Amino acid sequence: MPYSNPPVQNMHPEDVKAAVRKKFGSLAALARQNGVSDSVVRAALIRPQPTGNRIIAKCLELSVHQLWPEWYGSDGQRIPSNDE
Template identity: 55%
Template structure:
């Protein structure tokens, strides 16, 4: 029962099942709530560049696209969306409406910030 070869095949079989479920969900359009920042970084890297290079290629400061992964940054979000050919709403449904309009983030609270006095996401300059 403790044969390592059996264990490896079981893990491989489970990974294959998970991959099939993810692929089926993507085909049906039932993707998770938003792309994880690491998924965005990986997608950019798979297309042969980095977030910093992507920003500088678009005449922006090298941190603009990296900033978009951790806080609202309209310029960086649009650069990433355009480069990946993925709608803003699909990447950040909590920041953009399906028609591409920017959502007001002033009073949005995450489950993680429910106990904090101040909302985590705000427009730049909002207090």
């Protein structure tokens, strides 16, 4: 039986949210600090939102690929979805 690589999965939105809260306080505060609407960072938890994704990744000192490998390649570039 051949071995297969496990499918890559994004970090769970609640885990990302908890990590931001532990490090920064709240998603709203993180958004204000970066001059964007809190809806930008909230949306980044559930769908590709490059601005919000990068703000969160920077806050957590991780790459967007580490947090969302389904959406971003190891080079940090957005992976097009099937419906794009």
